[in-house]
Amino acid sequence: MDVRSCIVFFPKGYDTRWNNTMRIPFLALLLLTTLFGLGCESTKTNSLELSLQEYNKGQWRLSEMWAKKAIENNANQNEAEYMLGLCEFQLNNIESSKRWFTKAQQSANSEVKGKSTAMLGIIASCEGNYAEAQSAFRSASINLQGIDKQKANARSRNQGDDGKYTLQFGAYQNKTNADQAVVILKNKLSQSGLGSIRISQDTGKYGKTMFLVQAGHFSTRTNASQRRERGDLPQCIVAVSN
Numbered sequence: 001m002d003v004r005s006c007i008v009f010f011p012k013g014y015d016t017r018w019n020n021t022m023r024i025p026f027l028a029l030l031l032l033t034t035l036f037g038l039g040c041e042s043t044k045t046n047s048l049e050l051s052l053q054e055y056n057k058g059q060w061r062l063s064e065m066w067a068k069k070a071i072e073n074n075a076n077q078n079e080a081e082y083m084l085g086l087c088e089f090q091l092n093n094i095e096s097s098k099r100w101f102t103k104a105q106q107s108a109n110s111e112v113k114g115k116s117t118a119m120l121g122i123i124a125s126c127e128g129n130y131a132e133a134q135s136a137f138r139s140a141s142i143n144l145q146g147i148d149k150q151k152a153n154a155r156s157r158n159q160g161d162d163g164k165y166t167l168q169f170g171a172y173q174n175k176t177n178a179d180q181a182v183v184i185l186k187n188k189l190s191q192s193g194l195g196s197i198r199i200s201q202d203t204g205k206y207g208k209t210m211f212l213v214q215a216g217h218f219s220t221r222t223n224a225s226q227r228r229e230r231g232d233l234p235q236c237i238v239a240v241s242n
Contacts, residue, residue: 047066047067047069047070047073047075047080048066048067048070048075048076048079048080048083050066051063051064051065051066051067051070051080051083052083054066055083055086055087058090060087060090060091061087061091063083063086063087064083064084064087064088067080067081067083067084067087068080068084078103078104078106078107078108078109078112078113078116079104079107079109079112081100081101081103081104081116082100082101082104082107082112082115082116082119084100085097085098085099085100085101085104085116085119086119088100089119089123094123095191097119097123098120098123101116101117101119101120101123102116102120104116105117105120110143110144111143111144111145113143114140114141114142114143114144114148114149114152115140115144115148117136117137117139117140117143118136118137118140118144118148118151118152118155120136121133121134121135121136121137121140121152121155121156123193124136124193125155126223127192127193127194127216127227129193129194129195130217133155134155134156137152137153137155137156138152138156140152141153141156164218164219164220164240164241165217165218165219165220165221165223165224165238165239165240165241166214166215166216166217166218166224166238166239166240166241167194167214167215167216167218167224167227167228167233167236167237167238167239168212168213168214168236168237168238168239169181169185169197169213169214169215169234169235169236170212170213171202171210171211171212171213172210172211172212172213173208173209173210173211174211175199175211177211178199178211178212178213179199181213182197182199182213185197185213185215185234188233188234189215189233189234192215192216192232192233194215194216194227195215195216195217196215197213197214197215198213198214198215199211199212199213199214200212200214200241212239214239214241217241221238224238225238
């Protein structure tokens, strides 16, 4: 059996939130087909089959080992890159995961290309980059079939860059101070996935104009809180977007 038909997609429970470590609970994944048998194919093909088997047992490191062997043997390279992306995703190595999915995204096989693009959309959505996620899901749907295509289409329609909640990194009475805070935060947030930093205006308790330094868009307060609690951001609070 062609191993490409066994690649997993759309982890259950990913919807719009991560847990505190951005990991998906053990193997709540949708398999597109049943597992294939071993022993009748070449060693090169078996490396990828073994990678998938270890992944389904929650053995992310072993799965990575076999996927890398497949790449070393020049067998099913893009499929192996996709498996590495999934493993890094489960190990909470999100940036590494994105790099592998981006490589797998170049596959000539439409299924591998579509699933890799969709996983990049899942990550973008969970990081609050809704416009990027919408584009990824729309592109993914072109290359997917059946239930996967339906899910990608649904996700592309449900994304929005006008989330109700945001992360706020400071509130200033002076616009100059807010501008200075943005300059300082740009480097600190460059790899956060929150998108551009913005200054919003609001009226304070005593009628004074306040300049709020904010980043990210989230559909629920829970989503915003979970992103903040990952611990890789400067001090911030969850706030309602203006």
